[in-house]
Amino acid sequence: MREFYAMRRSLLSGFTVSGFTVSGFSLLASVALLAAACGSDSSPAEPATTTAAPTPSTSGSVVTEEELVDTIDLVLDQDPSCELIGHECLLPFPSDALTVEDPTSATGRRVALPEALMPESATGIAVDPARQNRADGFSPGSAALVLIPGVDPAASALPPITDIARSLDSDSASVIVDVTTGERWPHWAELDANATDPDRQGLFLRPAVNYPDGHRIVVGLRNLVDESGAAIEPTETFRAYRDRLGTEIEEVEARRPAMERVFAELEAAGVARDDLVLAWEFTVISTESLTGPLVHMRDDAFAMLGDAAPAFTVDSVSRDDGDTYTRIEGTYEVPLYLTDDGSTGNGLNLVTDPDLPDVNGVWNAVYRCMIHDNTTADEPGGGVLYGHGLLGSRSQVTSAGPRLLAEHHNHVICGTDLIGMAEEDVGNAIAVLGELSSFHTLSDRLLQGHLNTLFLGRLMRHDDGFVAHEAFRDADGNALLDTDQLAYYGISQGGIMGPVSTAVSTDWDRGVFGVPGINYSTLLNRSVDFDRYQLILDPAYPDKLDQAQLLLIVQMLWDRGEGNGYVNHYTDPLEGLAEKSGLIHGALGDFQVANVAMDVMARSMGASVVWPAVGEGRSSDVEPFWGIPRIESYPFEGSATVMWDSGQPVPPIENVPPRDGTDPHEDPRRHLDAVEQIDAFIRTGTVIDVCGGEPCISPPRNG
Numbered sequence: 001m002r003e004f005y006a007m008r009r010s011l012l013s014g015f016t017v018s019g020f021t022v023s024g025f026s027l028l029a030s031v032a033l034l035a036a037a038c039g040s041d042s043s044p045a046e047p048a049t050t051t052a053a054p055t056p057s058t059s060g061s062v063v064t065e066e067e068l069v070d071t072i073d074l075v076l077d078q079d080p081s082c083e084l085i086g087h088e089c090l091l092p093f094p095s096d097a098l099t100v101e102d103p104t105s106a107t108g109r110r111v112a113l114p115e116a117l118m119p120e121s122a123t124g125i126a127v128d129p130a131r132q133n134r135a136d137g138f139s140p141g142s143a144a145l146v147l148i149p150g151v152d153p154a155a156s157a158l159p160p161i162t163d164i165a166r167s168l169d170s171d172s173a174s175v176i177v178d179v180t181t182g183e184r185w186p187h188w189a190e191l192d193a194n195a196t197d198p199d200r201q202g203l204f205l206r207p208a209v210n211y212p213d214g215h216r217i218v219v220g221l222r223n224l225v226d227e228s229g230a231a232i233e234p235t236e237t238f239r240a241y242r243d244r245l246g247t248e249i250e251e252v253e254a255r256r257p258a259m260e261r262v263f264a265e266l267e268a269a270g271v272a273r274d275d276l277v278l279a280w281e282f283t284v285i286s287t288e289s290l291t292g293p294l295v296h297m298r299d300d301a302f303a304m305l306g307d308a309a310p311a312f313t314v315d316s317v318s319r320d321d322g323d324t325y326t327r328i329e330g331t332y333e334v335p336l337y338l339t340d341d342g343s344t345g346n347g348l349n350l351v352t353d354p355d356l357p358d359v360n361g362v363w364n365a366v367y368r369c370m371i372h373d374n375t376t377a378d379e380p381g382g383g384v385l386y387g388h389g390l391l392g393s394r395s396q397v398t399s400a401g402p403r404l405l406a407e408h409h410n411h412v413i414c415g416t417d418l419i420g421m422a423e424e425d426v427g428n429a430i431a432v433l434g435e436l437s438s439f440h441t442l443s444d445r446l447l448q449g450h451l452n453t454l455f456l457g458r459l460m461r462h463d464d465g466f467v468a469h470e471a472f473r474d475a476d477g478n479a480l481l482d483t484d485q486l487a488y489y490g491i492s493q494g495g496i497m498g499p500v501s502t503a504v505s506t507d508w509d510r511g512v513f514g515v516p517g518i519n520y521s522t523l524l525n526r527s528v529d530f531d532r533y534q535l536i537l538d539p540a541y542p543d544k545l546d547q548a549q550l551l552l553i554v555q556m557l558w559d560r561g562e563g564n565g566y567v568n569h570y571t572d573p574l575e576g577l578a579e580k581s582g583l584i585h586g587a588l589g590d591f592q593v594a595n596v597a598m599d600v601m602a603r604s605m606g607a608s609v610v611w612p613a614v615g616e617g618r619s620s621d622v623e624p625f626w627g628i629p630r631i632e633s634y635p636f637e638g639s640a641t642v643m644w645d646s647g648q649p650v651p652p653i654e655n656v657p658p659r660d661g662t663d664p665h666e667d668p669r670r671h672l673d674a675v676e677q678i679d680a681f682i683r684t685g686t687v688i689d690v691c692g693g694e695p696c697i698s699p700p701r702n703g
Helices: 003-013 025-037 164-168 236-242 250-268 287-305 394-398 400-409 423-434 440-461 493-504 520-526 528-540 544-561 595-605 672-684
Strands: 099-101 109-111 144-147 174-178 187-191 202-207 216-222 276-283 312-318 325-335 362-372 381-387 411-416 481-491 510-514 581-587 608-610 640-645
Touching: 144 544, 164 174, 164 187, 174 187, 174 202, 174 250, 202 544, 216 250, 236 250, 236 276, 250 276, 287 325, 287 440, 287 493, 287 544, 325 394, 325 400, 325 440, 362 394, 362 400, 362 440, 381 400, 381 440, 381 493, 381 672, 394 400, 394 411, 400 411, 400 481, 400 672, 411 440, 411 481, 423 440, 423 528, 440 481, 440 493, 440 544, 481 493, 481 672, 493 510, 493 581, 510 672, 520 528, 520 544, 520 595, 581 595, 581 672, 595 640, 640 672
Parallel strands: 381 411, 381 481, 481 510, 510 581, 581 640, 608 640
Antiparallel strands: 099 109, 144 202, 174 216, 187 202, 216 276, 312 325, 325 362, 362 411
C-alpha cells in the first residue's frame, strides 16, 4: 500500500522548490529559522496565527514600516471580518483569515466563519456556522473556491481536469504547496459550469488527493488573463500586500505579517511575488477534531458493551416463492448519542462537551440478513456487512449485487439502515436543503448510523451474537455463519460511506466500495441523483456562487461521517487500529457517482490501479489514472481500484452529470467476473486478475 506514497514522492520530487527535498526538510528548516529570527515559537506542525507578529518578509527579515514602498488610499467595501483579499466576503475559501488563534486546539487555530455575514436563504435567514466553527481547520478534500471575474482558465494555462500533472509544472498558473512537508500539491482548476451569471462564476481548485490532516496549505494564482489575453488585476487589498503598499486600516495591517510569510513560501516554490493575482493560506482540520466524535462514540459504546454481544431480536425468518435464500430480520440495541428519541431531525447529544456527545438511552437498530441455500454447516458463510445506496435501507441486502455474492461465493450478508442518510431521512434531507443551518441534523445522525454498523459487525463476529440463534443454524443446530470472517461491501452511497465504518472498526479491516467517490461537495453537481434535490436548493439559495460556497461549508460537517474524512487513514490508520485496505470498483461514465471523485478516493486511500485500466480512447485524460500506481502482477495485496467499462460515453470534463447513453452505475455489481474479484478480496485481502490482462469489460445491464 505504501507504493502510492513512494510514487507520489517520486512524482512530486521534480516539482518542489529547487534546493528543497520532498521530505520538506530544507523548506521546514528555512521556515523554522525565519520564525526563530522573528522571535516566534510556531512551527509548520503548529501553524502560526494569521495575526501573529512579527513574521518574515521575502528577504527573511522583519517587515518594517520603512520596507513599505508606498501607501495606498484603500477603502474597504467589505466588513472587516470578511476574507478581505477577494471579491466576495467568504472568498477565497477556505482561508485562515476565517479562523482565529486557539492554543487549545491540535492545529492552534479555530474556524471563525462570521455568522452575520454568511450567505442567506431566499427568506433572509443566514446560515448558522456554529457547528463549523467548532473545527480546528477545514476539510481535507476541500476545493479552494475563488471569484475572479473574467478569468479564462485555458488562456491562463490553469491545470485542467484532463491533465492534473500540469499543476506541478514549474510554470503552472496555480500553485498549491503543503508547507508542512514542502510538497507541491496536485490539483485541477475548473470554472463552475452551473453558474448563471458570468460575473459570479466561481473558480475551483480541487485537490487530486486529499490534504493530510492538520497540515498548513498555501495557494497562489499568477499571471491570469481573460479570453482576450488581457491581464487580470488583483483586488486593491491584495495589491496592498503584494506591492508593499501601506494602509491605515488596522485589520489589513494586522494580517500583513502573515501575508509576508505566504509570499516567502510561494517565492521559495518558484512563484514570483509580482506575478501573483491572489495568494492565501489555510489549515486542514486535525485528525482529533475530524474523527473525534465518532471515535469517542465507538470507544464509549464498546466500553459499555464490554465482552458481551449486543442484545438483539429475531423478528422474522422468511422467503418468497422462487427465492433461493432466507431473509432474517430483527432489531438490536445500540447506545444512543442523539438528542430526544434519536429520530430523524435530531442532532448529537452535546451536553457536557461541545464536541463529544453523551449517551442518551438506547437505539433499537433494524437489520436484515441473507443466507443463501448454498450455505451449509460444512461450509458456513463468511460475514459481509452491506452498505445500501442513496437514502436507501437494509432491504437492499437482498438486491442483485449482494445476492450474487452470496449465491456464487457463500457469504452471509447483513445490513442496517445507515440512519442520517437512510430512506427515513428523505424528508429531513429535503428540509435541510431548504435551510442549511440544520445540516448538522443530517451529519450528526449519520455518526449514529456508523455506530449502528459497528455494532452489527460485532453481532456477526461474537459467539453470543447472531450465530448463537437458531435462525443462523441448520436443522441440526450447526452454525451457518463463520464468525472468523467479516468484511464490508457497499455500493454507491454504501461505497462512499463504507470507508468510514471500515476505518474506525475494531472487527474488520477490509472493505469493497462499489461505484464510490469523495467528496459530496465535488459529487453533487456531477450526479443525476442531485437533479431532484437541486429543485429544493435552487429556490432556497438561488445564487450559484452562494451554492458553491455553501456546499464546501456543509462538507466540513459531512466529513465526520463521510469517506472524505477517513480515506487518509487506510495507510495511516487511526490510533490502535491495523492498516486498512479497500477494493474500489468504478463504472466508466457513471451518471450518479463521478469517475473523477473515485480517482481522488483511490489516491487518498493509497490504492493502486488494475492495469490496463481502460481501452484506447476511453478516457479524456492525457494520462489516465495519473498519480495512481499500476498493478503489474497478481495476486496483488493491498488497496486497489478497477474501472469497469460497459461502453457508455466518456464523462464530461465539467462539473455536470453525464447524461448521454445509459447509466452504467449498476453494471459492475451484476458481472460475475467482478463478483469473483470481490469474493477473493473479501476472503484474502488480495486482488486477482479477472480480466485476462486487458481492460475490464462489464456487459451493460440493459444491453
